[in-house]
Amino acid sequence: MSDKGESYKVISDNRQARFLYQILETYEAGIE
Numbered sequence: 001m002s003d004k005g006e007s008y009k010v011i012s013d014n015r016q017a018r019f020l021y022q023i024l025e026t027y028e029a030g031i032e
Helices: 015-020
Strands: none
8 A cells, every 4th residue: 555664644533532531542554
């Protein structure tokens, strides 16, 4: 698919939620 290897782009990042709440875990999902 892409020749860039392990690079990825953040599609959505809820900055207000990160400010108001403590983020315990983050997950990455996608199709290879």
